[in-house]
Amino acid sequence: MTETRTEFEARAAESGAGATEAFRKKQKGGADVPAERVSAMARDALEAIHDVIRKDHMTYEEYDALKTWLIRVGEDGEWPLFLDVWVEHVVEDVNTSHRSGSKGSIEGPYYVPDAPQPEDGVIPMREDEPGTPLTWTGQVTSTEGAPLGGATVELWHADANGFYSQYAPGLPEWNLRGTFLADEQGRFTIRTVQPAPYQIPTDGACGRLIAAADWHAWRPAHLHVKVSAPGHELLTAQLYFPGDPHNEDDIASAVKPELVLDPQDAGDGTVSVDYGFVLDPATADSPTTR
Numbered sequence: 001m002t003e004t005r006t007e008f009e010a011r012a013a014e015s016g017a018g019a020t021e022a023f024r025k026k027q028k029g030g031a032d033v034p035a036e037r038v039s040a041m042a043r044d045a046l047e048a049i050h051d052v053i054r055k056d057h058m059t060y061e062e063y064d065a066l067k068t069w070l071i072r073v074g075e076d077g078e079w080p081l082f083l084d085v086w087v088e089h090v091v092e093d094v095n096t097s098h099r100s101g102s103k104g105s106i107e108g109p110y111y112v113p114d115a116p117q118p119e120d121g122v123i124p125m126r127e128d129e130p131g132t133p134l135t136w137t138g139q140v141t142s143t144e145g146a147p148l149g150g151a152t153v154e155l156w157h158a159d160a161n162g163f164y165s166q167y168a169p170g171l172p173e174w175n176l177r178g179t180f181l182a183d184e185q186g187r188f189t190i191r192t193v194q195p196a197p198y199q200i201p202t203d204g205a206c207g208r209l210i211a212a213a214d215w216h217a218w219r220p221a222h223l224h225v226k227v228s229a230p231g232h233e234l235l236t237a238q239l240y241f242p243g244d245p246h247n248e249d250d251i252a253s254a255v256k257p258e259l260v261l262d263p264q265d266a267g268d269g270t271v272s273v274d275y276g277f278v279l280d281p282a283t284a285d286s287p288t289t290r
């Protein structure tokens with residue numbers, strides 16, 4: 001194993017702990033789920049686990065290995081990572097299936113609210129930020145086709161080494177995180193760099209599961225967005241690049257064909273892409289905040 005690789009893994013561990021802290025801050029004391037809902041879902045979850053134990057005839061040795069591993073997930077701060085990689089895609093699915101506008105995808109563990117609004121449309125990045133420059137234009141509209149003037153596109157993504165600012169040390173605070181305001185026609189232009197395929201941290205409990213099961217840790221290269229406009233459902237999505245081998249076997253099961261971009265080589269060493277969003281109208285039981 002090379003030194004770069006060791007450094008990657010050492011830094012990756014901090015991402016998990018950082019995500020736990022960030023989630024605690026966001027959650028501020030927790031949600032108020034009624035007892036009947038807790039009872040119904042906890043009972044169903046336990047019954048599902050009991051079914052697995054019967055179906056696969058879990059041994060005591062395996063039961064103890066499971067306990068050891070679950071203890072480590074918490075110690076490594078990897079509950080947000082574990083849940084967002086292997087569980088969130090189903091939560092996203094059941095909560096967005098009513099939509100007729102753009103498809104969304106999971107948020108994942110590394111969103112940070114209130115990223116800066118660059119006036120020139122260039123996402124905050126280092127002077128020598130590695131990666132092919134990417135110019136992204138698009139329009140935000142309603143499901144009726146009306147332009148949504150003043151829509152907001154929040155964008156965040158990893159750098160070419162797979163690191164998210166604020167979760168890996170050594171990066172400027174807002175590196176590759178920005179908030180972009182659309183014009184009165186709902187149009188926006190964003191300049192960033194193309195991200196690279198991304199490996200979830202391999203040195204914590206999630207990595208142990210992956211190694212023990214002989215799986216892989218890769219997600220395809222992706223851009224994260226939250227798109228919002230007054231009176232419309234907040235759209236959380238991820239965008240992908242054609243030809244990425246991990247579009248087919250994303251460990252987080254978060255790729256949908258509608259979310260794959262069609263970037264064009266601009267001929268000057270940069271890439272341009274046009275991709276817009278259609279937002280569903282907000283209703284009483286479709287909060288605009290997620």
Ligand code: MBD
Pocket residue numbers: 081084085106107108109110198200219252254
């Ligand atoms: C990521 O960057 C990510 O997007 C998800 C869903 C899980 C882990 C890391």
Ligand code: FE
Pocket residue numbers: 108110158222224
């Ligand atoms: Fe991500």
